[in-house]
Amino acid sequence: MSRDPIAPRVLIAAMLKWYLHHTAKAFEQRDALAGYWVSNANITGVGNYRRIWPYHLLKKPFYHLPFVQLEEWTRWLFLPAYDAWLSRQAIPSACNVVMGPMGSCIPLFDLADRQERGILKVFDAPNSHPRLHAELWRRECGEFMPGYEVPFPDWVVERISREIEQADLILCPSDFVKESMVAQGVPPAKCHVRHFGVDTSIFKPREAVPESPVFVSVGSVCLRKGHQYLFRAFAKLRETFPHARLICIGGIRPDFDQEWPLWRDLIEHHPFLPQPRIAEILQGATAFVLPSVEEGFARVLSEAMAAGLPLIATHESGATTVVRNQVEGIIIPSRDIRALQDAMLLLAKDQALNRSMGEAALKAGALRNTWQDYGDNLLEGISQAMAAKS
Template structure:
């Protein structure tokens, strides 16, 4: 089969890009030929003899809004040129103006626009107005793209619920395939904390995410930490332009919170921690939660993260309101009170994560691709 993937990135180190990478790798293992329309492609795939890459360069355009439009226009032109060579087309959200066979949804702009946590609700500024315009336009374009596809993949039941309720997509058109995790990179291991300049006796929680975004909700973690002196916090993420280092200092947490910056050795730092805290205000999946589980970390998270569907109360403490710093502090105190139970929770988290390898996820995608190809003879309804 000749299949075509239309997406911005296909590489490790990127959530959606990693999903594309693993699915394409599995397609190649099964002997298929793959056309890739993307701006970025990993070297090993670019050099594969059965990969044809049509690169769309978008650097130089000043905003993501413009870059996405340029990408979609050029991708549509390539799909028109290649249509007689392609058996099946797989896209990610709005990436082209033409029809597709499978559309994989990792973020629902309709749901984000109505969220009380959208930046336009929290504050009125030039930046939040731009994000409002960006989200509103993508909501319309995303809905158009989903009307012009045969099958929709949601990365969680949460996303499926949002697609039905906010984007008005029929449930029978939606398949749920959750993201996977690299079990060879993220696994329980012993780390000598002294080499990382950490205390062997101290209890460490970890947070990882975009430190410029209030959506990830580090502010509530810092507020909760004030009431939990037993726990120190390791924060992974680029601090450039972030308000959180100053916030930690203002709360008197300067000695208990370590901002480690962007790290490529995340699995090592996760292995040095005792638990993972991630009360995101809105997260369609949250791959980082699954990675923490795979390392063997118990999780404290909000119910707004799609990945909590994979967890049980034996592996995690889930809070309903991500802004409730008292509830989060109580959850952290419960973790600090019983290290033996914390260890058992981590073991259960690892067991659950092992059910969601990248290879298992990719196999589900390829089965769906094959089923969709068999039914492609049925014409799509006119939009």
């Protein structure tokens, strides 16, 4: 990217890395990374990296303890340490853009506002608007985990809402996320939609549709991702295909504690697998299934498409950003067990349809969709926002 007056030089700061190491590396490849400050990652291959030690040292025990809910709550409770560290930093002189994910932006944006050079403020949204995020999560808990306190308190919802209001640009990984922002009064022009990339060196297309149905779902087993509906639909599918398999990869979240004992003997569960092993499993699958009730854009959607799998997913999973119903997969209404069962049944029975959808998914998912493609697209959107602001 040429160096001109509005070429982005981005400082990324985050309490947790999520997918931002991919973004940082992509920006650095274009000489557009002014800094990468994060707490929970030892980063190699990224320059201008600094670890946010106070927050990291407070959080570190909770990454390893077997009490997942404590990790979720302390994510927010330790924010004062993150805020205090960040507020004492100096923004690099070359920086003209600051960027952070939900919960990480208040001190970062305040730093930017104190500068005299008109720094663009970018909010990276890994989920839907926090008010909708909280509403949908609490609704599911009320039905499937009564009495459970969602680790997403009201003060966090309001903090993130303020970050969104303060931002000049919101990066939305899906159409669903943009819609949730606009519904809360965010101007559509403030939103830039681009789904996440994929490492195409790991995820390769399958060679054939398996004879016996194998469905795969990757991601934390939790109420937000709709596993309570997936497991009920799969139990009904087994009445037609008694040897069908459902492989779930991801840890069990605390909000699923009441549901999991009902289904654990039906599911092949792996709490964690390295990405090369996940890629192998996807290559042997009938379809990928993700019936989320709330999501930003599940990164594994791109991975499954790169493996040439048809997708069965909801609009809320983010899939409709890249998947056309009945072309690359089947889009189902959220919380609809019968629709989910019927979609799984169709792709298990009709191998020709399965194959054609998988081939279409591969074309849509692997075409200009590396993490570098993702980063380049963000830089284009940021450049346009800078030009509009100047």
